[in-house]
Amino acid sequence: MRIGELSRRTGVPVPTIKYYVREGLLPPGELSSPNQARYDETHERRLRLIRALLDVGGLKVAAIAEVLQAVDEPGRPVHDVLGAAANRLGPPQPDDGDDDARSEARDTVQELIARRGWRVSTDNPAATDLAHALVALDRLGHAAFAELLDDYADAAEQVARADLDYVNRRVAVEDLVETVVIGTVLGEAVFNALRRLAHVDRSAQQFGD
Amino acid sequence: MRIGELSRRTGVPVPTIKYYVREGLLPPGELSSPNQARYDETHERRLRLIRALLDVGGLKVAAIAEVLQAVDEPGRPVHDVLGAAANRLGPPQPDDGDDDARSEARDTVQELIARRGWRVSTDNPAATDLAHALVALDRLGHAAFAELLDDYADAAEQVARADLDYVNRRVAVEDLVETVVIGTVLGEAVFNALRRLAHVDRSAQQFGD
DNA sequence: ACGTAATGGATAGCGGCACTATCCGCTATC
DNA sequence: GATAGCGGATAGTGCCGCTATCCATTACGT
The missing domain is CATH 1.10.1660.10 (Multidrug-efflux Transporter Regulator; Chain: A; Domain 2)
Known part of the structure:
Protein backbone atom coordinates (compact mmCIF):
# COMPACT_ATOMS: atom_id res chain seq x y z
CA MET A 1 0.00 0.00 0.00
CA ARG A 76 19.21 -8.61 23.06
CA PRO A 77 18.51 -10.43 26.35
CA VAL A 78 14.76 -10.27 26.90
CA HIS A 79 14.85 -8.98 30.43
CA ASP A 80 17.28 -6.32 29.34
CA VAL A 81 15.09 -5.02 26.55
CA LEU A 82 12.09 -5.06 28.82
CA GLY A 83 13.92 -2.92 31.34
CA ALA A 84 15.16 -0.50 28.70
CA ALA A 85 11.65 -0.12 27.38
CA ALA A 86 9.95 0.13 30.74
CA ASN A 87 12.39 2.77 31.93
CA ARG A 88 11.27 5.13 29.21
CA LEU A 89 7.61 4.76 29.95
CA GLY A 90 7.33 7.02 32.94
CA PRO A 91 6.96 10.78 33.02
CA PRO A 92 9.92 13.02 32.20
CA GLN A 93 12.47 13.44 34.97
CA PRO A 94 12.60 16.89 36.47
CA ASP A 95 14.63 17.60 39.55
CA ASP A 96 15.15 20.40 41.96
CA GLY A 97 17.41 20.53 44.96
CA ASP A 98 16.07 19.73 48.44
CA ASP A 99 18.55 16.96 49.14
CA ASP A 100 17.32 16.33 52.67
CA ALA A 101 13.76 15.40 51.85
CA ARG A 102 14.94 13.55 48.80
CA SER A 103 17.38 11.23 50.52
CA GLU A 104 14.83 10.46 53.22
CA ALA A 105 12.32 9.54 50.55
CA ARG A 106 14.92 7.40 48.83
CA ASP A 107 15.42 5.53 52.09
CA THR A 108 11.70 4.94 52.42
CA VAL A 109 11.63 3.57 48.90
CA GLN A 110 14.63 1.38 49.51
CA GLU A 111 13.06 -0.07 52.66
CA LEU A 112 9.87 -0.77 50.80
CA ILE A 113 11.72 -2.58 48.04
CA ALA A 114 13.60 -4.64 50.60
CA ARG A 115 10.44 -5.41 52.57
CA ARG A 116 8.73 -6.56 49.43
CA GLY A 117 11.67 -8.61 48.30
CA TRP A 118 11.55 -6.94 44.93
CA ARG A 119 14.59 -7.56 42.81
CA VAL A 120 14.92 -4.06 41.54
CA SER A 121 17.95 -1.85 41.44
CA THR A 122 17.41 1.26 43.52
CA ASP A 123 18.37 3.57 40.70
CA ASN A 124 15.45 2.35 38.66
CA PRO A 125 13.56 5.33 37.21
CA ALA A 126 10.35 4.10 38.77
CA ALA A 127 12.00 4.20 42.19
CA THR A 128 13.07 7.76 41.49
CA ASP A 129 9.56 8.72 40.44
CA LEU A 130 8.20 7.18 43.61
CA ALA A 131 10.69 9.12 45.71
CA HIS A 132 9.66 12.32 43.91
CA ALA A 133 6.03 11.72 44.71
CA LEU A 134 6.83 11.03 48.36
CA VAL A 135 8.87 14.22 48.60
CA ALA A 136 5.96 16.19 47.18
CA LEU A 137 3.56 14.59 49.64
CA ASP A 138 5.90 15.38 52.48
CA ARG A 139 6.13 19.01 51.47
CA LEU A 140 2.36 19.21 51.44
CA GLY A 141 2.13 17.94 54.99
CA HIS A 142 1.02 14.51 53.89
CA ALA A 143 4.01 12.46 54.93
CA ALA A 144 1.49 10.13 56.57
CA PHE A 145 0.39 9.07 53.11
CA ALA A 146 3.45 6.84 53.15
CA GLU A 147 1.55 4.60 55.56
CA LEU A 148 -0.50 3.46 52.60
CA LEU A 149 2.54 2.25 50.70
CA ASP A 150 2.08 -1.37 51.64
CA ASP A 151 -1.58 -1.38 50.68
CA TYR A 152 -0.61 0.23 47.41
CA ALA A 153 2.18 -2.28 46.89
CA ASP A 154 -0.22 -5.18 47.48
CA ALA A 155 -2.48 -3.86 44.78
CA ALA A 156 0.47 -3.16 42.49
CA GLU A 157 1.70 -6.73 42.84
CA GLN A 158 -1.74 -8.03 42.09
CA VAL A 159 -1.92 -5.97 38.92
CA ALA A 160 1.60 -6.95 37.91
CA ARG A 161 0.69 -10.61 38.36
CA ALA A 162 -2.33 -10.21 36.11
CA ASP A 163 -0.21 -8.38 33.53
CA LEU A 164 2.48 -11.01 33.41
CA ASP A 165 -0.09 -13.79 33.16
CA TYR A 166 -1.57 -11.98 30.22
CA VAL A 167 1.82 -11.63 28.59
CA ASN A 168 2.51 -15.33 29.08
CA ARG A 169 -0.78 -16.25 27.51
CA ARG A 170 0.03 -14.05 24.54
CA VAL A 171 3.68 -14.79 24.12
CA ALA A 172 3.13 -17.25 21.29
CA VAL A 173 0.71 -15.01 19.45
CA GLU A 174 2.23 -11.57 19.40
CA ASP A 175 5.56 -9.95 19.79
CA LEU A 176 6.67 -10.23 23.40
CA VAL A 177 8.27 -6.86 23.92
CA GLU A 178 5.52 -5.04 22.10
CA THR A 179 2.94 -6.75 24.28
CA VAL A 180 4.80 -5.68 27.38
CA VAL A 181 4.95 -2.10 26.19
CA ILE A 182 1.26 -2.06 25.39
CA GLY A 183 0.37 -3.71 28.66
CA THR A 184 2.49 -1.33 30.67
CA VAL A 185 1.36 1.89 29.06
CA LEU A 186 -2.28 1.18 28.27
CA GLY A 187 -2.67 -0.86 31.42
CA GLU A 188 -1.66 2.21 33.35
CA ALA A 189 -4.37 4.25 31.68
CA VAL A 190 -6.89 1.51 32.35
CA PHE A 191 -5.99 1.25 35.99
CA ASN A 192 -5.99 4.97 36.59
CA ALA A 193 -9.47 5.25 35.14
CA LEU A 194 -10.69 2.34 37.26
CA ARG A 195 -9.20 3.88 40.35
CA ARG A 196 -11.02 7.11 39.73
CA LEU A 197 -14.28 5.26 39.20
CA ALA A 198 -13.77 3.36 42.45
CA HIS A 199 -13.05 6.66 44.20
CA VAL A 200 -16.28 8.15 42.99
CA ASP A 201 -18.22 5.12 44.14
CA ARG A 202 -16.77 5.10 47.61
CA SER A 203 -17.08 8.82 48.12
CA ALA A 204 -20.69 8.63 46.95
CA GLN A 205 -21.18 5.97 49.57
CA GLN A 206 -19.62 8.11 52.23
CA PHE A 207 -20.85 11.58 51.46
CA GLY A 208 -24.19 10.61 49.94
CA ASP A 209 -25.69 12.64 47.17
CA MET B 1 6.04 37.95 53.74
CA ARG B 76 -21.07 23.42 48.02
CA PRO B 77 -22.21 19.83 48.71
CA VAL B 78 -19.08 17.86 49.51
CA HIS B 79 -19.69 15.01 47.12
CA ASP B 80 -20.40 17.50 44.38
CA VAL B 81 -17.17 19.35 44.81
CA LEU B 82 -15.27 16.11 44.98
CA GLY B 83 -16.74 15.04 41.68
CA ALA B 84 -16.07 18.38 40.04
CA ALA B 85 -12.48 18.24 41.17
CA ALA B 86 -11.91 14.58 40.33
CA ASN B 87 -13.31 15.03 36.85
CA ARG B 88 -10.60 17.50 35.98
CA LEU B 89 -7.81 15.27 37.16
CA GLY B 90 -7.57 12.95 34.21
CA PRO B 91 -5.75 13.50 30.95
CA PRO B 92 -7.21 15.87 28.33
CA GLN B 93 -10.07 14.49 26.26
CA PRO B 94 -9.23 13.89 22.63
CA ASP B 95 -11.60 12.09 20.34
CA ASP B 96 -11.63 10.69 16.89
CA GLY B 97 -14.42 8.91 15.07
CA ASP B 98 -14.62 5.13 15.00
CA ASP B 99 -18.06 4.93 16.50
CA ASP B 100 -18.29 1.16 16.27
CA ALA B 101 -15.36 0.28 18.43
CA ARG B 102 -16.22 3.10 20.77
CA SER B 103 -19.77 2.08 21.52
CA GLU B 104 -18.68 -1.50 22.05
CA ALA B 105 -16.09 -0.30 24.54
CA ARG B 106 -18.72 1.83 26.25
CA ASP B 107 -20.85 -1.26 26.68
CA THR B 108 -17.96 -3.15 28.21
CA VAL B 109 -17.41 -0.33 30.65
CA GLN B 110 -21.07 -0.11 31.49
CA GLU B 111 -21.23 -3.83 32.18
CA LEU B 112 -18.20 -3.60 34.40
CA ILE B 113 -19.70 -0.76 36.39
CA ALA B 114 -22.93 -2.70 36.81
CA ARG B 115 -21.09 -5.89 37.77
CA ARG B 116 -19.14 -3.99 40.36
CA GLY B 117 -22.18 -2.21 41.70
CA TRP B 118 -20.38 1.09 41.37
CA ARG B 119 -22.63 4.07 41.73
CA VAL B 120 -21.13 6.06 38.93
CA SER B 121 -22.84 7.81 36.09
CA THR B 122 -21.74 6.35 32.79
CA ASP B 123 -20.78 9.71 31.38
CA ASN B 124 -18.16 10.12 34.04
CA PRO B 125 -14.91 11.27 32.42
CA ALA B 126 -13.06 8.33 33.94
CA ALA B 127 -15.49 5.96 32.21
CA THR B 128 -14.77 7.74 28.94
CA ASP B 129 -11.03 7.46 29.49
CA LEU B 130 -11.42 3.78 30.21
CA ALA B 131 -13.40 3.29 27.03
CA HIS B 132 -10.71 5.13 25.09
CA ALA B 133 -8.04 2.85 26.43
CA LEU B 134 -10.10 -0.25 25.58
CA VAL B 135 -10.64 1.01 22.04
CA ALA B 136 -6.91 1.51 21.63
CA LEU B 137 -6.21 -1.98 22.95
CA ASP B 138 -8.76 -3.42 20.59
CA ARG B 139 -7.19 -1.69 17.62
CA LEU B 140 -3.83 -3.14 18.58
CA GLY B 141 -5.20 -6.66 18.60
CA HIS B 142 -5.30 -6.80 22.36
CA ALA B 143 -9.03 -6.97 22.94
CA ALA B 144 -8.26 -9.90 25.22
CA PHE B 145 -6.71 -7.48 27.67
CA ALA B 146 -10.27 -6.74 28.73
CA GLU B 147 -10.25 -10.11 30.48
CA LEU B 148 -8.05 -8.51 33.11
CA LEU B 149 -10.59 -5.83 33.91
CA ASP B 150 -11.94 -7.60 36.98
CA ASP B 151 -8.49 -8.19 38.38
CA TYR B 152 -7.71 -4.56 37.77
CA ALA B 153 -10.97 -3.49 39.35
CA ASP B 154 -10.24 -5.57 42.46
CA ALA B 155 -6.94 -3.79 42.85
CA ALA B 156 -8.53 -0.42 42.15
CA GLU B 157 -11.15 -0.96 44.83
CA GLN B 158 -8.45 -1.93 47.26
CA VAL B 159 -6.53 1.24 46.56
CA ALA B 160 -9.67 3.35 46.73
CA ARG B 161 -10.48 1.86 50.10
CA ALA B 162 -7.04 2.73 51.41
CA ASP B 163 -7.36 6.24 50.01
CA LEU B 164 -10.72 6.91 51.59
CA ASP B 165 -9.53 5.53 54.92
CA TYR B 166 -6.64 7.93 54.74
CA VAL B 167 -8.94 10.82 53.98
CA ASN B 168 -11.16 9.93 56.91
CA ARG B 169 -8.21 9.81 59.24
CA ARG B 170 -7.15 13.23 58.05
CA VAL B 171 -10.47 14.94 57.76
CA ALA B 172 -10.15 16.72 61.06
CA VAL B 173 -6.62 17.87 60.40
CA GLU B 174 -6.54 19.23 56.91
CA ASP B 175 -8.89 20.54 54.34
CA LEU B 176 -11.03 17.71 53.02
CA VAL B 177 -11.21 18.58 49.37
CA GLU B 178 -7.56 19.46 49.17
CA THR B 179 -6.67 16.14 50.75
CA VAL B 180 -8.79 14.33 48.18
CA VAL B 181 -7.11 16.18 45.35
CA ILE B 182 -3.67 15.42 46.67
CA GLY B 183 -4.54 11.79 47.30
CA THR B 184 -6.04 11.34 43.88
CA VAL B 185 -3.26 12.98 41.89
CA LEU B 186 -0.18 12.06 43.86
CA GLY B 187 -1.60 8.67 44.75
CA GLU B 188 -1.81 7.98 41.05
CA ALA B 189 1.84 8.81 40.59
CA VAL B 190 2.73 6.64 43.57
CA PHE B 191 0.77 3.69 42.31
CA ASN B 192 2.08 3.91 38.78
CA ALA B 193 5.64 3.87 40.06
CA LEU B 194 4.90 0.89 42.31
CA ARG B 195 3.30 -0.97 39.46
CA ARG B 196 6.35 -0.48 37.31
CA LEU B 197 8.59 -1.69 40.11
CA ALA B 198 6.43 -4.77 40.57
CA HIS B 199 6.60 -5.40 36.84
CA VAL B 200 10.35 -5.28 36.86
CA ASP B 201 10.47 -7.72 39.76
CA ARG B 202 8.17 -10.23 38.18
CA SER B 203 9.79 -10.07 34.79
CA ALA B 204 13.19 -10.50 36.43
CA GLN B 205 11.76 -13.58 38.10
CA GLN B 206 10.49 -14.92 34.83
CA PHE B 207 13.17 -14.00 32.37
CA GLY B 208 16.07 -14.05 34.86
CA ASP B 209 19.34 -12.47 34.00
C1' DA C 1 -0.68 9.46 -24.89
C1' DC C 2 -2.03 12.85 -21.86
C1' DG C 3 -3.87 15.30 -17.96
C1' DT C 4 -4.69 15.01 -13.21
C1' DA C 5 -3.70 13.36 -8.80
C1' DA C 6 -0.70 11.41 -5.64
C1' DT C 7 4.09 10.53 -4.01
C1' DG C 8 8.73 11.16 -1.58
C1' DG C 9 11.56 14.43 0.24
C1' DA C 10 12.85 18.80 2.20
C1' DT C 11 12.10 23.13 4.59
C1' DA C 12 9.52 26.53 6.88
C1' DG C 13 5.79 27.85 9.66
C1' DC C 14 2.04 27.40 13.26
C1' DG C 15 -0.50 27.11 17.67
C1' DG C 16 -0.37 25.89 22.34
C1' DC C 17 1.88 25.99 26.57
C1' DA C 18 4.71 27.11 30.58
C1' DC C 19 7.23 30.13 31.52
C1' DT C 20 10.91 34.32 31.27
C1' DA C 21 12.67 39.00 30.28
C1' DT C 22 12.07 43.68 30.32
C1' DC C 23 10.33 47.92 31.58
C1' DC C 24 7.85 51.13 34.52
C1' DG C 25 7.04 54.05 38.47
C1' DC C 26 6.84 53.31 43.30
C1' DT C 27 8.32 51.78 48.19
C1' DA C 28 10.85 49.68 51.93
C1' DT C 29 15.17 49.63 54.10
C1' DC C 30 19.73 50.68 55.48
C1' DG D 1 19.47 59.52 49.91
C1' DA D 2 21.15 55.38 47.58
C1' DT D 3 19.93 50.79 46.58
C1' DA D 4 17.32 46.88 46.36
C1' DG D 5 12.99 45.06 45.87
C1' DC D 6 8.12 45.58 44.60
C1' DG D 7 3.48 45.18 41.79
C1' DG D 8 1.78 45.35 37.34
C1' DA D 9 1.85 45.01 32.41
C1' DT D 10 3.47 43.47 27.92
C1' DA D 11 6.32 41.06 24.87
C1' DG D 12 9.29 37.37 23.92
C1' DT D 13 11.30 32.42 24.35
C1' DG D 14 11.85 27.51 23.74
C1' DC D 15 9.84 23.30 23.12
C1' DC D 16 6.62 20.25 21.00
C1' DG D 17 3.53 18.03 17.82
C1' DC D 18 2.22 18.77 14.03
C1' DT D 19 0.85 21.35 9.28
C1' DA D 20 1.65 23.93 4.92
C1' DT D 21 4.14 24.57 0.94
C1' DC D 22 7.09 23.49 -2.69
C1' DC D 23 9.48 20.53 -5.96
C1' DA D 24 10.41 17.04 -9.37
C1' DT D 25 8.77 12.55 -10.27
C1' DT D 26 5.50 8.77 -10.83
C1' DA D 27 0.92 6.41 -10.98
C1' DC D 28 -3.51 6.21 -12.91
C1' DG D 29 -7.89 6.96 -15.53
C1' DT D 30 -9.46 7.48 -20.03
Missing part, protein backbone atom coordinates in the same frame (compact mmCIF):
# COMPACT_ATOMS: atom_id res chain seq x y z
CA ARG A 2 1.09 3.60 -0.43
CA ILE A 3 1.12 6.37 2.08
CA GLY A 4 -2.33 7.62 1.19
CA GLU A 5 -3.99 4.34 2.00
CA LEU A 6 -1.98 3.98 5.19
CA SER A 7 -3.29 7.38 6.12
CA ARG A 8 -6.89 6.49 5.27
CA ARG A 9 -6.75 3.24 7.21
CA THR A 10 -5.36 4.74 10.37
CA GLY A 11 -6.82 8.22 10.29
CA VAL A 12 -3.38 9.74 10.60
CA PRO A 13 -2.75 12.59 8.11
CA VAL A 14 -0.09 12.00 5.50
CA PRO A 15 2.20 14.83 6.66
CA THR A 16 2.04 13.43 10.16
CA ILE A 17 3.12 10.03 8.94
CA LYS A 18 6.04 11.65 7.16
CA TYR A 19 6.87 13.43 10.39
CA TYR A 20 6.90 10.15 12.34
CA VAL A 21 9.25 8.66 9.77
CA ARG A 22 11.55 11.65 10.11
CA GLU A 23 11.54 11.28 13.88
CA GLY A 24 12.36 7.61 13.65
CA LEU A 25 9.09 6.35 15.09
CA LEU A 26 8.07 4.61 11.92
CA PRO A 27 10.43 2.84 9.50
CA PRO A 28 10.35 4.32 5.99
CA GLY A 29 8.45 2.47 3.29
CA GLU A 30 10.37 0.29 0.89
CA LEU A 31 11.32 2.23 -2.19
CA SER A 32 10.25 0.72 -5.48
CA SER A 33 11.22 3.79 -7.48
CA PRO A 34 13.15 6.90 -6.49
CA ASN A 35 9.93 8.41 -5.30
CA GLN A 36 7.57 5.56 -4.65
CA ALA A 37 7.50 3.62 -1.43
CA ARG A 38 5.37 0.72 -0.26
CA TYR A 39 4.02 0.22 3.22
CA ASP A 40 2.55 -2.94 4.70
CA GLU A 41 0.57 -4.13 7.70
CA THR A 42 3.59 -3.84 9.96
CA HIS A 43 3.61 -0.13 9.25
CA GLU A 44 -0.07 0.08 9.93
CA ARG A 45 0.33 -1.78 13.19
CA ARG A 46 3.26 0.34 14.23
CA LEU A 47 1.35 3.49 13.44
CA ARG A 48 -1.56 2.40 15.62
CA LEU A 49 0.88 1.64 18.39
CA ILE A 50 2.39 5.10 18.08
CA ARG A 51 -1.01 6.75 18.31
CA ALA A 52 -1.96 4.66 21.31
CA LEU A 53 1.24 5.51 23.18
CA LEU A 54 0.76 9.14 22.25
CA ASP A 55 -2.96 9.65 22.83
CA VAL A 56 -3.75 7.16 25.56
CA GLY A 57 -0.37 6.70 27.17
CA GLY A 58 0.60 10.35 26.98
CA LEU A 59 4.19 9.58 26.04
CA LYS A 60 6.26 12.15 24.21
CA VAL A 61 7.39 11.55 20.67
CA ALA A 62 11.04 11.37 21.70
CA ALA A 63 10.27 8.81 24.40
CA ILE A 64 8.30 6.72 21.94
CA ALA A 65 11.26 6.76 19.58
CA GLU A 66 13.50 5.34 22.29
CA VAL A 67 10.99 2.72 23.35
CA LEU A 68 10.43 1.55 19.80
CA GLN A 69 14.14 1.40 19.19
CA ALA A 70 14.41 -1.02 22.11
CA VAL A 71 11.42 -2.96 20.78
CA ASP A 72 13.12 -3.36 17.43
CA GLU A 73 16.53 -4.26 18.77
CA PRO A 74 17.19 -7.83 17.66
CA GLY A 75 18.38 -10.58 19.98
CA ARG B 2 6.67 39.51 50.36
CA ILE B 3 6.97 37.81 47.03
CA GLY B 4 10.72 37.44 47.20
CA GLU B 5 10.59 35.37 50.35
CA LEU B 6 7.73 33.30 49.00
CA SER B 7 9.94 32.60 46.04
CA ARG B 8 12.94 31.72 48.18
CA ARG B 9 10.94 29.39 50.38
CA THR B 10 9.35 27.44 47.57
CA GLY B 11 12.04 27.62 44.93
CA VAL B 12 9.56 29.04 42.45
CA PRO B 13 10.94 32.08 40.54
CA VAL B 14 9.22 35.40 41.17
CA PRO B 15 8.01 35.86 37.58
CA THR B 16 6.52 32.40 37.70
CA ILE B 17 4.59 33.26 40.85
CA LYS B 18 3.27 36.35 39.14
CA TYR B 19 2.26 34.17 36.22
CA TYR B 20 0.33 31.80 38.48
CA VAL B 21 -1.51 34.74 40.01
CA ARG B 22 -2.41 35.98 36.53
CA GLU B 23 -3.70 32.54 35.60
CA GLY B 24 -5.81 32.35 38.72
CA LEU B 25 -3.92 29.48 40.33
CA LEU B 26 -2.77 31.54 43.24
CA PRO B 27 -4.75 34.31 44.95
CA PRO B 28 -3.02 37.69 44.82
CA GLY B 29 -1.28 38.96 47.92
CA GLU B 30 -3.07 41.46 50.12
CA LEU B 31 -2.18 45.00 49.16
CA SER B 32 -0.84 47.18 51.94
CA SER B 33 0.17 49.97 49.59
CA PRO B 34 -0.61 50.49 45.93
CA ASN B 35 2.43 48.45 45.11
CA GLN B 36 3.15 46.33 48.11
CA ALA B 37 1.46 43.03 48.77
CA ARG B 38 1.77 40.53 51.60
CA TYR B 39 1.69 36.77 51.26
CA ASP B 40 1.22 34.23 54.03
CA GLU B 41 1.53 30.50 54.68
CA THR B 42 -1.66 29.77 52.78
CA HIS B 43 0.01 31.15 49.69
CA GLU B 44 3.08 29.09 50.35
CA ARG B 45 0.99 25.96 50.80
CA ARG B 46 -1.03 26.66 47.69
CA LEU B 47 2.12 27.22 45.71
CA ARG B 48 3.54 23.87 46.79
CA LEU B 49 0.27 22.24 45.84
CA ILE B 50 0.45 23.83 42.40
CA ARG B 51 3.97 22.57 41.84
CA ALA B 52 3.05 19.08 42.99
CA LEU B 53 0.05 18.91 40.66
CA LEU B 54 2.19 20.26 37.85
CA ASP B 55 5.45 18.34 38.31
CA VAL B 56 4.30 15.08 39.85
CA GLY B 57 0.70 14.92 38.72
CA GLY B 58 1.39 16.21 35.23
CA LEU B 59 -1.74 18.37 35.18
CA LYS B 60 -1.93 21.37 32.90
CA VAL B 61 -2.08 24.86 34.30
CA ALA B 62 -5.62 25.38 33.03
CA ALA B 63 -6.80 22.14 34.64
CA ILE B 64 -5.18 23.11 37.91
CA ALA B 65 -7.02 26.43 37.82
CA GLU B 66 -10.34 24.63 37.51
CA VAL B 67 -9.55 22.14 40.23
CA LEU B 68 -8.45 24.84 42.64
CA GLN B 69 -11.53 26.86 41.87
CA ALA B 70 -13.62 23.87 43.00
CA VAL B 71 -11.41 23.46 46.06
CA ASP B 72 -12.02 27.06 47.05
CA GLU B 73 -15.74 27.05 46.39
CA PRO B 74 -17.39 27.57 49.75
CA GLY B 75 -20.21 25.40 51.09
